[in-house]
Amino acid sequence: MYQRILIPVDGSPTSDRALKEALVFTNQQNVQLRLLHVKEEIHFADAESCINYAELPESIRSSDAEILTQARMKVQQSGRTAEIQMLEADGESIAGVIIAEAQRWSADLIVIGTHGRTGFNRLLFGSVAEGVLRTSPVPVLLIRAN
Numbered sequence: 557m558y559q560r561i562l563i564p565v566d567g568s569p570t571s572d573r574a575l576k577e578a579l580v581f582t583n584q585q586n587v588q589l590r591l592l593h594v595k596e597e598i599h600f601a602d603a604e605s606c607i608n609y610a611e612l613p614e615s616i617r618s619s620d621a622e623i624l625t626q627a628r629m630k631v632q633q634s635g636r637t638a639e640i641q642m643l644e645a646d647g648e649s650i651a652g653v654i655i656a657e658a659q660r661w662s663a664d665l666i667v668i669g670t671h672g673r674t675g676f677n678r679l680l681f682g683s684v685a686e687g688v689l690r691t692s693p694v695p696v697l698l699i700r701a702n
Contacts, residue, residue: 558695560588562663563638564654564684567623574669574699575627579634581667581697589638591627592657594650595620651687658694667697 563578565571575591582589624640631638641661643653658666670685689696 558582558587558664560590560661560663561665561667562590562592562654562658562661563627563667564592564594564688565623565627566593567619567626568669570669570671570699570701571627572630572669573701574667575630577699578667578697579631579636589631589636590641590657590661590663591624591631591638592641592643592654593620593624593627594653595642595644596650649687650684651691654684654688655692658692663694665695665697666692667699669701670698671701 561578561582563575565575578589620642624642628638628640641657643657645653648656654666654668657663666688668685668688670683685696685698689698
């Protein structure tokens with residue numbers, strides 16, 4: 557049985573569905589859950605625009621924290637608890653950061669949402685879930701968006 561389950565969250569409906577399914581799948585009190593959000597690097601292209609770039613990093617940090625807070629609240633509504641972890645990509649792929657955290661935390665399972673894109677959309681947008689699936693040393697449960 558899985559005792560330590562890592563659930564990457566990004567605030568998307570697909571991520572929310574994966575979290576919901578993980579809670580159903582692990583309907584036990586002795587399972588440890590860790591919610592992980594990986595912050596992506598953001599590059600600013602237009603320094604001449606009307607965007608206040610000085611305030612942007614704090615706004616992004618606040619948004620990232622809100623993603624974890626909302627996910628934790630969903631876990632608590634199910635009567636359970638979860639640890640939260642926020643990491644920065646720092647030039648690595650998000651999938652690589654997720655896998656490194658799964659190994660560091662000794663996760664037994666990763667539950668992650670996937671959009672199920674194919675063809676050009678998959679090529680254009682890539683897939684964090686696919687990257688995790690292809691390289692993870694621990695089992696991965698993919699939860700499809702629809």
